[in-house]
Amino acid sequence: MLQIGNGPLSIAEQRSHFALWAITKSTLILGSKVEALSPEQLSIISNRAVIGINQDPLGIQARKLAINGSVTPHFVGVAPCSLYEADARYPDGVPGPNGVTKAGMVFHAVSSPTVSGKPVFSLVSNETGRCIGLQPYVGGVLTPALMECSAADPSQAWTFPTGSTRIGAIQSVMAVASEAAATVLAVSNSTLYGIVHGGDTQAMLDGGYGDQHLGLAPYNPEPPCDNRNCQDYDPSQSWYWSPRSGTIRLAAASAEGYRCYEPGCYQLTSHLPAYDELCLARVASISAYGVDPSSDHTGGTDVYGGPLDGGHFALGLLNRNAVGTPNATITAKFEWLEDPTFGAGSHACVRDLFSGVAKMVTGSVEWSVTPHDMAMLRVVPGTSCVA
Numbered sequence: 001m002l003q004i005g006n007g008p009l010s011i012a013e014q015r016s017h018f019a020l021w022a023i024t025k026s027t028l029i030l031g032s033k034v035e036a037l038s039p040e041q042l043s044i045i046s047n048r049a050v051i052g053i054n055q056d057p058l059g060i061q062a063r064k065l066a067i068n069g070s071v072t073p074h075f076v077g078v079a080p081c082s083l084y085e086a087d088a089r090y091p092d093g094v095p096g097p098n099g100v101t102k103a104g105m106v107f108h109a110v111s112s113p114t115v116s117g118k119p120v121f122s123l124v125s126n127e128t129g130r131c132i133g134l135q136p137y138v139g140g141v142l143t144p145a146l147m148e149c150s151a152a153d154p155s156q157a158w159t160f161p162t163g164s165t166r167i168g169a170i171q172s173v174m175a176v177a178s179e180a181a182a183t184v185l186a187v188s189n190s191t192l193y194g195i196v197h198g199g200d201t202q203a204m205l206d207g208g209y210g211d212q213h214l215g216l217a218p219y220n221p222e223p224p225c226d227n228r229n230c231q232d233y234d235p236s237q238s239w240y241w242s243p244r245s246g247t248i249r250l251a252a253a254s255a256e257g258y259r260c261y262e263p264g265c266y267q268l269t270s271h272l273p274a275y276d277e278l279c280l281a282r283v284a285s286i287s288a289y290g291v292d293p294s295s296d297h298t299g300g301t302d303v304y305g306g307p308l309d310g311g312h313f314a315l316g317l318l319n320r321n322a323v324g325t326p327n328a329t330i331t332a333k334f335e336w337l338e339d340p341t342f343g344a345g346s347h348a349c350v351r352d353l354f355s356g357v358a359k360m361v362t363g364s365v366e367w368s369v370t371p372h373d374m375a376m377l378r379v380v381p382g383t384s385c386v387a
Contacts, residue, residue, distance in 0.1 A: 004041055007033030011040050012373035015354060016318060019374040020045050022054035023062040023304050023316045049353035050376050053314050062306030062314055063335040069301070073135050073145035077214050077283035078187060079105065081249055095342035102128040104282035109164065110153065118159045120173055121242060124150060125282055126246065131156045132280075134172060134216070142175075142215050144185065146282055156358070160241075162223065167240045169219055170248075186237040187278070214280075218292045239280075248280040257315060285302040302368075313337055313379040315350075319369040325373070333364040334379075342381055349385035351378050358385045 002021060004014045021028060030045060036043070050075040059101035065071050104286075106126040130146035142155075150156065154174040161184075162168030163201060175183035220234040240249055299321035308314055317330040335343045342348075346361045351358040352367070353376045360383070367375045 001030055001031030002045070005030075005034075005037045006047055008374060011044075011135055012325070012370055014041060014254075015044055016372060016374035018047075018320070019050060019354075019376040020129075020304075022375065023306070023314055024049050025059065025061045026053055037120060044354075047353065049351075049378065053353070053376065053378070055307070056308045057313075058307060058309040060306050062316065065305045065332070066303040067300060070342060071332065071336060073147065074125075074130060075283050076132055076144040077284065078278040079248065079281040080357075081105075081247060082315060101127070105279045107132075107232055107248055107280060108246060109241065112157065119164070120157050120159055121164070122151075122156055122278075123170075123248070124149060127282060132158070134174065138241075142284045146291060147170065161219070164241055167238050168222065169343055170215060170239050171219060171238045175216060180216070182216035182218050184217055184219045184233075184237050185214065185216055185239065233318040250278040274314055299371075301328050301330045303330065303336065305332065305337050307337070308378070311341075311381060313339070313342070315365065315377040315379055317367050317369050317375040317377065319371055319373055321371045323371045325371050327368045329366055329368050330375070331366050332363055332377075335363075346358075346381060346385050349378070349380045349382055351385070352376065353378055360385055 003009060004018060018028075020026075028045075028051070032265070034058070050063065063074075066072060073306050103126070104127045106128060108124050109123055111120040111121055113120060125132070129144055129149070131149040131153075132144055133146045133147045133153055133266065134142040135147065136142060147153070147156070154177070157173035158173050159170060159173060161171050169184040171184045173179075200320075211213070217237060220237065222234075222238075236250075238250060242249055299319075301320065302316075302318040304314075304316035306314055306317070313334075315332050317332060319328040319330065321328055321346075334346050334348070335346070347360065347362050349358055350361050350365045350367075365377065365379070369375050
C-alpha cells in the first residue's frame with residue numbers, strides 16, 4: 001500500500017515512495033484518507049506523467065542499474081519451474097515473482113575447448129544473450145551473474161562432472177583451477193525445516209523465493225549406485241538440463257517438503273520428492289542483493305532504469321543520503337540501459353516528471369537531487385525537446 005499521507009514521511013520521501021512504486025510497475029493502491037491529503041500530497045499521487053510510467057503499455061519493470069555509481073549485474077537466481085510450464089499462471093512476457101519471466105528462464109549451452117578431457121560449456125541466457133559468470137559482489141563473494149559473453153573470461157566456463165545428460169553438479173572451471181573450496185552451483189540452506197527439527201543428512205532449501213541464495217558450494221559427488229534405493233545425494237546441487245524447455249533445473253528441490261502426512265509427520269531424508277522444481281532464472285534481485293549494505297546507514301545513490309513504449313526510457317535517480325546533507329549530483333549513463341540502439345553517443349531530451357524541467361543531453365544525464373528525494377525522468381531519444 002502506498003503510504004502517502006500516513007506517518008512522518010516528508011514530502012521528498014513521499015515523492016520517492018510514489019516514484020519507486022511507479023518505475024518498478026508496482027500496483028498503485030493508496031492506503032490513506034484522500035480527503036485529508038495536502039495539495040502537495042495530491043499533486044504527487046495525481047501526477048499523470050509519473051502514473052504514465054507505471055501504466056506504460058510495454059509493461060517492463062525497471063531494474064536497479066547502479067549503486068553509488070557502480071553498475072549492478074543482471075543476477076541469476078532460481079524460480080519455480082512452473083512459471084515456464086504451459087499451464088503456468090504467468091503467460092509469456094508477464095513477470096512472476098521477483099520480476100522473473102518465462103523468457104528469462106531459458107538458457108542454452110555452448111561448447112568450448114575441453115579442460116582435462118572434460119567438455120566445457122558457456123551457459124547463455126536466450127533472453128539477454130549474456131553468459132552466466134562469477135562476479136565479486138557484496139563482501140567480495142563470487143556471485144553468479146549474467147555478463148557479456150567472453151571466451152577470455154574464465155568465470156564463464158562450466159563443466160558437468162557427471163555428464164550433461166544426467167542429474168549432477170554444474171562446476172566452475174575457474175574455481176577448480178584455483179583449487180577453491182567451493183566450486184559448484186548450489187542453493188543455500190539458511191532457515192530450513194531440517195535444521196530446525198534435526199535429522200537431515202542433507203539440508204533442503206528454503207521454501208520462500210528470495211531466501212534461496214545461488215552461489216558456489218563444495219562439490220559433494222553422488223556415490224556410485226547400482227539399485228533403485230540410492231538416496232545419498234546433495235539436493236542443493238543436483239541440476240539437470242532440460243532439452244525440451246531449455247531450462248536448467250534443480251532436480252530435487254522442494255518448497256513443500258515440510259508437509260506432514262497422516263498417520264504421522266513425514267520424516268525428511270536426504271531424498272525428497274520434487275513437488276515444485278526450481279529453475280535457473282534471470283532475476284531482479286537475490287534476497288538482499290541490490291542494496292549495498294555498507295551504505296544502509298551512511299547513505300548513497302541509486303539509479304533505476306528501463307525501456308518504455310515508443311522507444312522511450314525511464315530513469316529514477318534516488319538520493320539516500322541523510323537529510324541535511326548537500327544535494328547529490330547523480331549521473332546515469334545511457335549505456336547502462338543496455339539498449340543496442342541507445343548508448344554513449346546518443347542524444348535525448350530528458351524531462352523531470354515532477355518539476356517539468358527538461359534539457360538536452362548526450363550519452364548521460366546528471367541531475368541534482370535533494371536528500372531522501374527521487375527524480376523521475378522520461379528519456380526521449382532525439383535532437384530537440386518539445387513541450
